[in-house]
Structure formats: C-alpha cells, structure tokens
Amino acid sequence: MSENQMTPEQINIILQTVPLVQERAYDITTIFYQNMLSAHPELNSIFNTTSQRTEHQARALAGALCAYAANINKLDALGPMLELICHKHASLLIEPKQYSIVGKYLIEAMEQVLGEAFTPNIQAAWTTAYWQLAKIMIEKEASLYRQSEEWTTWRDFRIANTKTESSEITSFYLQPVDGKSLPSFAPGQYISVRMDVPGLGYAQARQYSLSDRPNPGQYRISVKREDGFDVKRPSMEAHPGFVSNSLYDMATVGAAAGAIVQVSHPRGDFFLPSA
Structure with a gap:
C-alpha cells in the first residue's frame, strides 16, 4: 500500500x-x-x-x-x-x-x-x-x-488599449511584452491577471474570461467594477474588488494604456459549444 x-x-x-x-x-x-x-x-x-x-x-x-x-x-x-x-x-x-x-x-x-x-x-x-x-x-x-510547456510562468503583458462597454464594464486589450505568439483558447476559458494593488503591499491575481475570438497577438478581457456589497448579507461592510477596480479606475483616468500586468496561460475546463 x-x-x-x-x-x-x-x-x-x-x-x-x-x-x-x-x-x-x-x-x-x-x-x-x-x-x-x-x-x-x-x-x-x-x-x-x-x-x-x-x-x-x-x-x-x-x-x-x-x-x-x-x-x-x-x-x-x-x-x-x-x-x-x-x-x-x-x-x-x-x-x-x-x-x-x-x-x-x-x-x-x-x-x-x-x-x-x-x-x-x-x-x-x-x-x-x-x-x-x-x-x-x-x-x-x-x-x-x-x-502548456511553452508558458509555465507569469508573463508580462502590456495594456494596449481599453474600450468602455457600459457604465460598469470596460474591455482591456492585452499584448505580450515579449512579442511572442499567443496560444489559442476555447470559448469559456479564462486567464489570471496579476498586478500590484495600491494599499495592500502585495500582488493579487484574478480570473477573467477571454471575451474575444482567439488572436495570436492579443487577448481581451472585459472587467466589471465591483462595489463589493453582499445582497445576502446587507449588514456586512462592502469589500470592493481590488484587481477589477484597480483596472477599471486606471481606465477611467486614462492611465491604463501602457501599464504592465502579469498573465498566466488560459485555463478552464468548461467550454462553450463551437459555432
């Protein structure tokens, strides 16, 4: 045994x-x-x-x-x-x-x-x-x-562009700093995005679904601002999302373009049916 x-x-x-x-x-x-x-x-x-x-x-x-x-x-x-x-x-x-x-x-x-x-x-x-x-x-x-042996560490990506989708959602276009081609992904998969969070003193990572068709030159994620209110426990203090709100706030003041974040290989075993 x-x-x-x-x-x-x-x-x-x-x-x-x-x-x-x-x-x-x-x-x-x-x-x-x-x-x-x-x-x-x-x-x-x-x-x-x-x-x-x-x-x-x-x-x-x-x-x-x-x-x-x-x-x-x-x-x-x-x-x-x-x-x-x-x-x-x-x-x-x-x-x-x-x-x-x-x-x-x-x-x-x-x-x-x-x-x-x-x-x-x-x-x-x-x-x-x-x-x-x-x-x-x-x-x-x-x-x-x-x-995914070709990509097994955190990889630096540059925020190339942002697009306001609604009053709460902004899309971010992420391009690899090393310029190497990106692997494809299945609909429904996600990436982790890691960045230093002001006030925490350490980095945080969050998962975001890839929101565009596969593109060897860039990934797109669409980020919703999170106020952090728990409707099931309204008396609890709000805890806004650190990474989502940091990204969203950077885009709001025009400071996102050119910023560097770290990204990991696409993951997720829940796939949407192919068209």
Missing part, C-alpha cells in the same frame, strides 16, 4: 467524523487561513484578499473539505469539482511544495478547533486523507502544466 493510500479503517474514521468536522468546518478553515497567512505572508499573493475579508474563501474551503470527507470512498463523484479547482490552481501557478504548507496548517487548525476529540487515530486518518487528495491534485496540475 502506498504512503498516501488510505486503509479501510482510515476511510471509516473519515466517514464517521464527517459530522464532527462539518459542525466546526468554518472555524477550522478560518483559523487555518489566519495561521498560515500569518506565518507565510508570501502566500497572500495567491489567495484572494477580498474573499478572505468577506469570509467567502473560508466558507468555500469548509464546504469542499466536508464534500471530500463525505465522498472519501467514492472519489469519482468529486471529479468535476477537482477539475475546476485544478484548472484554477494551474492558472495561479500553484507549486507542489505549497501543498506541504497547506497540509501542515490545515491539520493544526483541526487539532486546535476540535481539541481532545481529534485523537491520534483521527489525526492520522485526516493527514493521510489530505495527502491522498493532494497527490491527485498535484498530478492533475502537472498534467495541465505539461500541456
């Missing part, structure tokens, strides 16, 4: 502890992010700060954690969700070594929140379960990187 393959006993432990973890999942993921980002501030550039502040990221991870545990004996059911996550990870250029950091702080957060209920046997089962999932995702992401 391989190092990351779960025993039948461990699978049963995970299934039996789903209710325990589900009850405190949000607390676990909240503490996980707090501790990990405090110890590794360099990871702030990977995780969405707006989603952190609105609690969306912690809630999303809590849901994914419970879904994985509940399906630990039927992982095929998680196929579509894992494809979605792995494409986004590849778009953010996640590295295998970062899974070790995540695993360490996730298990520690579970121990911190669950206390004595998180017995050594339960901890061992969840640790093995984490690495089983991590191995699957690392392999999927490695496959995606192999499919």
Whole structure:
C-alpha cells in the first residue's frame, strides 16, 4: 500500500467524523487561513484578499473539505469539482511544495478547533486523507502544466488599449511584452491577471474570461467594477474588488494604456459549444 493510500479503517474514521468536522468546518478553515497567512505572508499573493475579508474563501474551503470527507470512498463523484479547482490552481501557478504548507496548517487548525476529540487515530486518518487528495491534485496540475510547456510562468503583458462597454464594464486589450505568439483558447476559458494593488503591499491575481475570438497577438478581457456589497448579507461592510477596480479606475483616468500586468496561460475546463 502506498504512503498516501488510505486503509479501510482510515476511510471509516473519515466517514464517521464527517459530522464532527462539518459542525466546526468554518472555524477550522478560518483559523487555518489566519495561521498560515500569518506565518507565510508570501502566500497572500495567491489567495484572494477580498474573499478572505468577506469570509467567502473560508466558507468555500469548509464546504469542499466536508464534500471530500463525505465522498472519501467514492472519489469519482468529486471529479468535476477537482477539475475546476485544478484548472484554477494551474492558472495561479500553484507549486507542489505549497501543498506541504497547506497540509501542515490545515491539520493544526483541526487539532486546535476540535481539541481532545481529534485523537491520534483521527489525526492520522485526516493527514493521510489530505495527502491522498493532494497527490491527485498535484498530478492533475502537472498534467495541465505539461500541456502548456511553452508558458509555465507569469508573463508580462502590456495594456494596449481599453474600450468602455457600459457604465460598469470596460474591455482591456492585452499584448505580450515579449512579442511572442499567443496560444489559442476555447470559448469559456479564462486567464489570471496579476498586478500590484495600491494599499495592500502585495500582488493579487484574478480570473477573467477571454471575451474575444482567439488572436495570436492579443487577448481581451472585459472587467466589471465591483462595489463589493453582499445582497445576502446587507449588514456586512462592502469589500470592493481590488484587481477589477484597480483596472477599471486606471481606465477611467486614462492611465491604463501602457501599464504592465502579469498573465498566466488560459485555463478552464468548461467550454462553450463551437459555432
């Protein structure tokens, strides 16, 4: 049996502890992010700060954690969700070594929140379960990187032009600084755009659908200004989108043209039918 393959006993432990973890999942993921980002501030550039502040990221991870545990004996059911996550990870250029950091702080957060209920046997089962999932995702992401070997790092793009589409939406035309031809993409795919955000002190990346036909010389994205109000939780403080609003504001004052942003290879496994 391989190092990351779960025993039948461990699978049963995970299934039996789903209710325990589900009850405190949000607390676990909240503490996980707090501790990990405090110890590794360099990871702030990977995780969405707006989603952190609105609690969306912690809630999303809590849901994914419970879904994985509940399906630990039927992982095929998680196929579509894992494809979605792995494409986004590849778009953010996640590295295998970062899974070790995540695993360490996730298990520690579970121990911190669950206390004595998180017995050594339960901890061992969840640790093995984490690495089983991590191995699957690392392999999927490695496959995606192999499919785009000509472009596996952040690449500098110049904003060549902008076009106002409406009072809230502006299109940005992005051209590679190196002048090399761009790969094609399928309708519905997206790119990650990374830029330094004034006031944060670190870069942030966001995903934007490619909004024009494939063009070897440029990509187009259409960006909506995000006010950050949550209609489901109107009492919560607004958290405007950092990257979208920075781009939008640059275009509004005429400062976008010529600005440099970083872009990753097109990703996304949800394709619209070809015409």
